[in-house]
Amino acid sequence: MKFDTPAGANPIDRMKVVGKPTDRIDGKLKTTGTAPYAYERHDVVPNQAYGYVLGSAIAKGRINRFDLAEAKAAPGVLAIVTTLDMPRLKRGQQNIAYLFGGAAIQHYHQAIAIVVAETFEQARAATALIRVDYARERGRFDLATEAKTAPLFGGSSGEGSSAPPIERVGNFEGAFEAAPVKVDSVYTTPDETHAMMEPHATIAAWEGEKLTLWTSNQMIAWSKGDVAINLGISPKNVRLDSPFIGGGFGGKLFVRSDAVLAAIGAKAAKRPVKLALSRPIIANNTTHRPATIQRIRIGANRDGKITAIAHESTSGNLPDGKPETAVSQTKLLYAGENRLIAMRLAEMDLPEGNAMRAPGEAPGMMALEVAMDEAAEQLGIDPVEFRIRNDTQFDPEDPKRRFSQRQLVECLRQGATRFGWSRRNPKPAQIRDGRWLVGMGVAAGFRNNLLMKSAARVRLDGRGIVTVETDMTDIGTGTYTILAQTAAEMMGLPIERVVVKLGDSDFPVSAGSGGQWGANNSTAGVYAACVKLREQVAQRLGLTGDVDFTDGQVRAGGRSVALADAARGGELVAEDTIEYGDLDKTQQQSTFAAHFVEAAVDAFTGEIRVRRMLAVCAAGRILNPKAARSQVIGAMTMGVGAALMEELAVDKRFGFFVNHDLATYEVPVHADIPYQEVIFLDEVDPMSSPMKAKGVGELGLCGVGGAIANAVHNATGIRVRNYPITLDKLLDRLPEIA
Amino acid sequence: MRPFTYQRVSSPAEAAAAAAQMPGAKFIAGGTNLLDLMKLQIEAPAHLIDVNAIGLDRIEKTDEGGLRIGALVRNTDLAAHKKVREDYAMLSRALLAGASGQLRNKATTAGNLLQRTRCPYFYDTNQPCNKRQPGSGCAAIGGYTRQLAVVGVSDACIATHPSDMAVAMRALDATVETVKPNGSSRRIPIADFHRLPGNTPHIDTNLQAGELITAVTLPKPIGGKQYYRKVRDRASYAFALVSIAAVIQRDGSGRVAVGGIAHKPWRVETAEAELPRGAKAVAARLLAGARPTEDNGFKIPLVERTLGAVLSEARA
Numbered sequence A: 001m002k003f004d005t006p007a008g009a010n011p012i013d014r015m016k017v018v019g020k021p022t023d024r025i026d027g028k029l030k031t032t033g034t035a036p037y038a039y040e041r042h043d044v045v046p047n048q049a050y051g052y053v054l055g056s057a058i059a060k061g062r063i064n065r066f067d068l069a070e071a072k073a074a075p076g077v078l079a080i081v082t083t084l085d086m087p088r089l090k091r092g093q094q095n096i097a098y099l100f101g102g103a104a105i106q107h108y109h110q111a112i113a114i115v116v117a118e119t120f121e122q123a124r125a126a127t128a129l130i131r132v133d134y135a136r137e138r139g140r141f142d143l144a145t146e147a148k149t150a151p152l153f154g155g156s157s158g159e160g161s162s163a164p165p166i167e168r169v170g171n172f173e174g175a176f177e178a179a180p181v182k183v184d185s186v187y188t189t190p191d192e193t194h195a196m197m198e199p200h201a202t203i204a205a206w207e208g209e210k211l212t213l214w215t216s217n218q219m220i221a222w223s224k225g226d227v228a229i230n231l232g233i234s235p236k237n238v239r240l241d242s243p244f245i246g247g248g249f250g251g252k253l254f255v256r257s258d259a260v261l262a263a264i265g266a267k268a269a270k271r272p273v274k275l276a277l278s279r280p281i282i283a284n285n286t287t288h289r290p291a292t293i294q295r296i297r298i299g300a301n302r303d304g305k306i307t308a309i310a311h312e313s314t315s316g317n318l319p320d321g322k323p324e325t326a327v328s329q330t331k332l333l334y335a336g337e338n339r340l341i342a343m344r345l346a347e348m349d350l351p352e353g354n355a356m357r358a359p360g361e362a363p364g365m366m367a368l369e370v371a372m373d374e375a376a377e378q379l380g381i382d383p384v385e386f387r388i389r390n391d392t393q394f395d396p397e398d399p400k401r402r403f404s405q406r407q408l409v410e411c412l413r414q415g416a417t418r419f420g421w422s423r424r425n426p427k428p429a430q431i432r433d434g435r436w437l438v439g440m441g442v443a444a445g446f447r448n449n450l451l452m453k454s455a456a457r458v459r460l461d462g463r464g465i466v467t468v469e470t471d472m473t474d475i476g477t478g479t480y481t482i483l484a485q486t487a488a489e490m491m492g493l494p495i496e497r498v499v500v501k502l503g504d505s506d507f508p509v510s511a512g513s514g515g516q517w518g519a520n521n522s523t524a525g526v527y528a529a530c531v532k533l534r535e536q537v538a539q540r541l542g543l544t545g546d547v548d549f550t551d552g553q554v555r556a557g558g559r560s561v562a563l564a565d566a567a568r569g570g571e572l573v574a575e576d577t578i579e580y581g582d583l584d585k586t587q588q589q590s591t592f593a594a595h596f597v598e599a600a601v602d603a604f605t606g607e608i609r610v611r612r613m614l615a616v617c618a619a620g621r622i623l624n625p626k627a628a629r630s631q632v633i634g635a636m637t638m639g640v641g642a643a644l645m646e647e648l649a650v651d652k653r654f655g656f657f658v659n660h661d662l663a664t665y666e667v668p669v670h671a672d673i674p675y676q677e678v679i680f681l682d683e684v685d686p687m688s689s690p691m692k693a694k695g696v697g698e699l700g701l702c703g704v705g706g707a708i709a710n711a712v713h714n715a716t717g718i719r720v721r722n723y724p725i726t727l728d729k730l731l732d733r734l735p736e737i738a
Numbered sequence B: 001m002r003p004f005t006y007q008r009v010s011s012p013a014e015a016a017a018a019a020a021q022m023p024g025a026k027f028i029a030g031g032t033n034l035l036d037l038m039k040l041q042i043e044a045p046a047h048l049i050d051v052n053a054i055g056l057d058r059i060e061k062t063d064e065g066g067l068r069i070g071a072l073v074r075n076t077d078l079a080a081h082k083k084v085r086e087d088y089a090m091l092s093r094a095l096l097a098g099a100s101g102q103l104r105n106k107a108t109t110a111g112n113l114l115q116r117t118r119c120p121y122f123y124d125t126n127q128p129c130n131k132r133q134p135g136s137g138c139a140a141i142g143g144y145t146r147q148l149a150v151v152g153v154s155d156a157c158i159a160t161h162p163s164d165m166a167v168a169m170r171a172l173d174a175t176v177e178t179v180k181p182n183g184s185s186r187r188i189p190i191a192d193f194h195r196l197p198g199n200t201p202h203i204d205t206n207l208q209a210g211e212l213i214t215a216v217t218l219p220k221p222i223g224g225k226q227y228y229r230k231v232r233d234r235a236s237y238a239f240a241l242v243s244i245a246a247v248i249q250r251d252g253s254g255r256v257a258v259g260g261i262a263h264k265p266w267r268v269e270t271a272e273a274e275l276p277r278g279a280k281a282v283a284a285r286l287l288a289g290a291r292p293t294e295d296n297g298f299k300i301p302l303v304e305r306t307l308g309a310v311l312s313e314a315r316a
């Protein structure tokens, strides 16, 4: 189905099943521990052996030699494969770090060997007996140092837009110079790791030429292709199966060393191999969100109108890498006639930087929304009002392009009322509650809506059960449920009569889970397939004209037939793909939010505790308010982490992330998370897809950090521009103690 | 984890005998620290002596009016004990500020005292670490040191002792009771129990090899208002950046022990004389000679300010 004109009325509009806060259909499996995650798939293939990965002890250099004598002699060892046993494997299309093969070391904990043994403990113990002779080389590990000479980056941001190295509208420098009110600040965000609960894990089995990987992966089709490239085999011979994923946050968009090494280990041991990356190597072995240094300049008139806005961001990556696109939202979020956008990219020798939940916007909004707060403060205008005054209903770089929907102002207004914003004292450091200094902060939330083609197959059997098959993944977001809701709505069935099967590369290729595009696109793919199935049903039943599918019945021209009857003579199967025209080019599709935060800062110790959080979101049709709310509160929680604690600490001498486990890389715990409220504004976006939906999973994160930083400033009068905002950055400016 | 042999013992005497027989053996109690370290081969004992069944899981009154806490008393039970909550409140609070409910259910009094540092380089076996591998060097010095020590450090090691419980015990003047492999017993004042790193950072305490902790005793209650204030980046489930165990008496005198800043619970008795003059004066004495790094210099004002918070609460 080609979607190239705005959606008209369609069966989804009935909202009998779609739009309901349905519990997850996979919830029981998860809460009873019976959802089969990759590492637990003991039943898929017999005789599984265990693999264990050895990571490089150096960040840059070469391996001269391995001494495997002791390891080979260790109990239970079936096979050992080292990176010197094969030439460097080709890189897949999605990544820049090499996963295995050859002597060169690009980054710390790069996989350099796999040991396969009868038990996990034996594999691990034998791995510790491998002796490696390294030749260490100097590397570039400090972004601040490398930033000084980092060249401008132009071209693709990786998400469909391409740009010249410096994008300009009007005359930024002139307008900024002339502006009566100016902000010119530099912000930094640190490297972050996904820290999802389930580690990267794979079971690999060969059957002749054919390789099956039971794995944990967000993007099945990408990864099937990339595994084939990595291993130099035909994609036809690769099957991936990933029905359940214990979180990914972008860390599992790609094939990682677990999958490739499980395959290599299985070949060497001539047995299926099960392998999970151990927690301490995940941060350095896989990908991470790169650190940024961002300079933002805002010039405004006294009436609060922005006249000039510039956002420049510098990040680092391995050779051939991309920058963290922290400037993206600044192209679209606020009005202003004179604009400048630029990115610089430093070549570095830290592990690969790549997507993590809301790449670009997450760190970008953490900077931009503080800059907006600084501008509002200078202007003496309420920060909610300041944002409203600079709203734009069209793309400021290209005024012909309107936003398909843009309710930022409504989000801000509703949020302000709901949160009790009027009680905020605009003068910082005025509110005291015992030992706590208390303040409120606001930020806009913004994340683009991305359209990706997505296919699905639907089957109707003689019992009237509809089965959905697509290689779409459920990364904990509720995808199973919204796909079931979509098919149920389309076929006029209760949700119990829909079965959803996901994550198998033998199924039709979906949009996959990433960039908050999963929900809208994958449901639209199911919609398209269901449209075809409806046609088949009508034909089989000899119904013509306006055919209605409701309550398990199909009705037309006064006749009513049970849906199941259509499949009496044999299963009906329909498959289709939703494909998009240029609706996302002619209009700008984005999602909007307003984030409100109340934070308290201990006047003695500088400890920061968030007290209340509210997100008001406008993101198209909400397919399942319960699942969507879970996404947003999860994202808000991640926002607290980014604002207050998450930071991969770089050892600038040895070139690695030092705090590479969950004891030392802190993410929020329950005690950090206060009352969270989420409001979705009524919205349907006919430009997005027949579902009229957009994503929320990343929107909920974008802006939270800024709102927290602004609340801390309101509480203390202290402006911290280097994330995370830890107490040491406040101590010297807190009130004197007696 | 390296292969090891394993044995269960049923009395302290048997434990001591087993230790005498198997040099290089380790006791295992809750296992919440030892097992993690064995998996990473930071500890690689050839033999484990499981002491969970040796009794020593009771809290009793001593003749002096104090408490004797069996070595195997779980952190959860110790924190919840009525006498502890009434008379040694800071100990209860310190325990509850540590780890998580599940871990505290397993963690024992002896194991908690003997838990090893959380220096991240100690945990990364690719890195040189004098504590893990004597003489290999210290990767932390000059590296990422935000959590590490500011006082009592040496050129060989700047690690901290991570226990919360031990900080309260230091302020309470606890005594550690032990049995040596030869069967003799001794009492070690908590002040002399943990060591500074010096040139031998691989030796955390003054226990001898194979020496079994049987109990920790607390002297009779000292009254006063008791505090345990733990400061960290997140609200729970994190080790202290700085923690303060304090008792403040009505006349303004008191005791202060500090966690998160040294290789042992940090207490300087002469600094306590400054309590009537306020947090700044006490902190100045406590932290005299401090050698912070660029990353952890904030711990100096943080100790002062956290103590200020405690004193202001005590006066309120």
Ligand SMILES: Cc1cc2nc3c(=O)[nH]c(=O)nc-3n(C[C@H](O)[C@H](O)[C@H](O)COP(=O)(O)OP(=O)(O)OC[C@H]3O[C@@H](n4cnc5c(N)ncnc54)[C@H](O)[C@@H]3O)c2cc1C
Binding pocket: A663, B026, B027, B028, B029, B030, B031, B032, B033, B034, B035, B051, B071, B097, B098, B099, B100, B103, B106, B107, B108, B109, B110, B111, B112, B113, B114, B115, B162, B163, B164, B165, B211, B212, B213, B214, B237, B238, B239, B240
């Ligand atoms: C995720 C996590 C978070 C944590 N957070 C905190 C925290 O915030 N604050 C805090 O204070 N602690 C914290 N801990 C540490 C925890 O308190 C210790 O792991 C626990 O107290 C150790 O007790 P155990 O009985 O399990 O010791 P084990 O692991 O069994 O043993 C530890 C050591 O003590 C020795 N040992 C045990 N019993 C005896 C005995 N009777 N005589 C002689 N030697 C003995 C063992 O040989 C071993 O060397 C945390 C631990 C984890 C895993």
Ligand code: SF4
Binding pocket: B117, B119, B120, B121, B122, B128, B129, B130, B131, B132, B137, B138, B139, B140, B141, B148, B156, B157, B158, B159, B201
């Ligand atoms: S500070 Fe101590 S524990 Fe940490 S690396 Fe140095 S020697 Fe090892």
